[in-house]
Amino acid sequence: MPRATKMPILTTLNEDSGIAIADGSSPTGLALPFVVGFLYGGWVGGFGCFMLAGVGRTFAVLNSTFCINSVCHLWGSQPHGQADSSRDSWLVSLLTFGEGYHNYHHTYQSDYRNGPRWYNFDPSKWLIFTLSLLGLAWSLRTASAAEGKALNS
Numbered sequence: 001m002p003r004a005t006k007m008p009i010l011t012t013l014n015e016d017s018g019i020a021i022a023d024g025s026s027p028t029g030l031a032l033p034f035v036v037g038f039l040y041g042g043w044v045g046g047f048g049c050f051m052l053a054g055v056g057r058t059f060a061v062l063n064s065t066f067c068i069n070s071v072c073h074l075w076g077s078q079p080h081g082q083a084d085s086s087r088d089s090w091l092v093s094l095l096t097f098g099e100g101y102h103n104y105h106h107t108y109q110s111d112y113r114n115g116p117r118w119y120n121f122d123p124s125k126w127l128i129f130t131l132s133l134l135g136l137a138w139s140l141r142t143a144s145a146a147e148g149k150a151l152n153s
Contacts, residue, residue, distance in 0.1 A: 030054040064096045072102035080107040090121070098122030108143035116143065 030050065037049025076087030086106035093100030093114075098121055101114040108116075115122035131137035 029058065033057075064099070068092060068096055068099050068102060072100060076100075076103070078103050080104045083107070093121050098124050110141045111143045112140045113142065 031054075033053035034046045034050040037053075038046030041048070071092055072087050072089055073085045074087070076089035076092070078087055080088070080103045084106055086102045088103045089100045091100065092102075098114045099105075101116070101120060101122065104111070104116055105114055112128050113122060113125040114120075115125060128137050128140065132140050
């Protein structure tokens with residue numbers, strides 16, 4: 001990846017084969033569903049799994065990402081800041097597993113949470129927090145109280 005040479009951390013991450021698979025530069029996301037389906041149900045099973053778990057999953061993930069970056073800049077509230085057009089939408093959050101709290105994400109970019117309140121639907125927040133309790137994630141960043149007070153005044 002040519003862009004990785006500009007940032008040393010990316011060069012280090014690109015050396016990890018697990019990152020290459022998660023990054024999507026590996027065909028695993030399309031090939032693995034086919035292989036599993038083929039082993040279970042032959043060519044028809046392979047094709048069905050390829051279409052549903054491979055192509056269908058990719059379609060859903062990409063479109064939910066595009067939805068966040070378009071819908072959450074048009075509709076919703078701006079409770080955390082009005083420096084840009086980003087907005088929070090609980091409905092989009094339900095459809096995209098917590099990514100709909102876009103205004104909060106734009107205002108506090110280093111915070112590991114998308115939905116800052118305990119009742120905000122944000123499975124990623126809950127997973128990361130649980131991993132931190134198990135010692136598998138650490139140094140979780142959150143927006144400080146001072147930033148929140150400065151924003152509301």
